[in-house]
Amino acid sequence: MGTLEGDLLRALHSVTHHNFLFFFFVSKGNSELPTAVNITWSSINFKTILQWQPEPTTYVYTVEISGINSNWEKVCIHTKETECDVTDKLEKIKDTYTAHIVPEMLSETEKIFANKVFPMPGINSKHVFMCALAKIGRPGIQTYELTDSKLKVLVEDPLTPYRFPNKSFKSIRDIFKNDLEYTLYYWKDQSTGKKEVTSKSNQFEISVDKGKNYCFYVQATILSRKENRKSQESKVNCTHQRDVLDVPIILTVFPKLCTLKMCPTRQIYKLFIELG
Template sequence: MLPGPALLLGALLWRLAAAGDEELPTAVNITWSSINFKTILQWQPKPSGYFYTVEIHGRTSDVKRKCILTSETECDVTDALRNVKETYTAHILSVKPAEMDNFEEPPFAVSEKFTPYSQTVIGKPEIKNYSQDGSKLNVVFNDPLTPYVFPNGSFQSIQDIFQHDLEYKLYYWKDQSSGKKDITTKSHNFEVSVDSGKNYCFYVQGIIPSRRENRNGQESMVLCTSVGRNILDEYGTEVFIILAVIAVVVITLAIVLPVVLCKRKKAKRARAVREKELLNGV
């Protein structure tokens, strides 16, 4: 009588063990997204019945674990990439909570290599102030800040990290014109010669000339000076033409209308005189 139930129990345990050994899905479409050294790791798919844990592996640094047992498909790994010149890969582990103490390595996917120093995108510079004095255009701007801080708690700028590898370019052009000029500096201000009395628009962009990719950073907002600005600069030629036509019409009416009214008045007076003469003759 015993072999039957024992055999059934053994088969059940074998099926449970086999089901437990099924390998979990691993992450796909792993991407790095980094601006001013703030770095987010993203992947797919959304987990169901399991979780993800991210491991950051550097060539010369210790493995760092981030977003342990997360059900999300993104992870902020900025503070695990403090050595910005190091090259990293991310291992995204697919795990069940009960397996965290298991000595067997869970299934995982490996990202592309990522080096923050050469791949993070340079963000938008902030225009601090600007002025146009005669034939000189002056523009002062601030560096974008990074998430990393100095020992005193102040945030490091991208200039603090890139040093002499970073330069800035000012693009400027006459308002209502499409012809751009540019000038480069390693400081935080520009002074360029422009046509006196003409308004200019401009923006600033950070550049890392030594890079093979992501050389050009994000563009700052476009600003324009307002020296000697008139209605033609403000609203364009079309509005000026419309105003001119209206002015001509008003002037024409002012001249023609009195003449027409005067002629009508004279004609009415002459008709009255003729009618009176006819009555007197009768």
């Protein structure tokens, strides 16, 4: 390397004592900047946002992420924001992760090492177990059908940001497998009496009163969790089956007099009066 970066890297490798002095200086400088506080993780369907305070003025932030089973990585490098989308760094959902929020004053030297990770003492951090953190978003209703005295509902799993090798998105069913359960809440239209039924699959088929309309919604549950067990509720759907009349309507056409297409309404009314 004939560049400034190459010269600096060779110098740091050959002079170990200067190496420690250099990073001690950076650590001391950063420790004098405001420490990030009120650090929070928020995650829905494993799309995870890290937030903190205060807003930077004459400095920037860099976020560092590490799992018990993974190395430190930088994300949102030199940002002036107070939030960072860390989803891509947390795909091993059964791992426990630590985030460092690092305040930094940028110098030319620090810009050169922007992609190197050097965790420093005195920087605020936050730990999280992803499998327990992520809230489950709203499930969808893929299809529903009311026939005779049966209501059939097919639930659509919420998708996560993570992908299979073929680039299709993983659903929460792919993540939680048999730990996922759905509950269907249903009631007669214009009634307050709510019933519920659970299923380990995405399909429901329940017996209902013939000729009545029903409203319903679904909600997912992660059975092994103590917190964040329930998902958001799906939208409420209602069937629109028309009531069947017991007395059939019979229309008799008298070709001699007129047809429905040609008779004015007044003439049809007069016709039925005369025939009656």
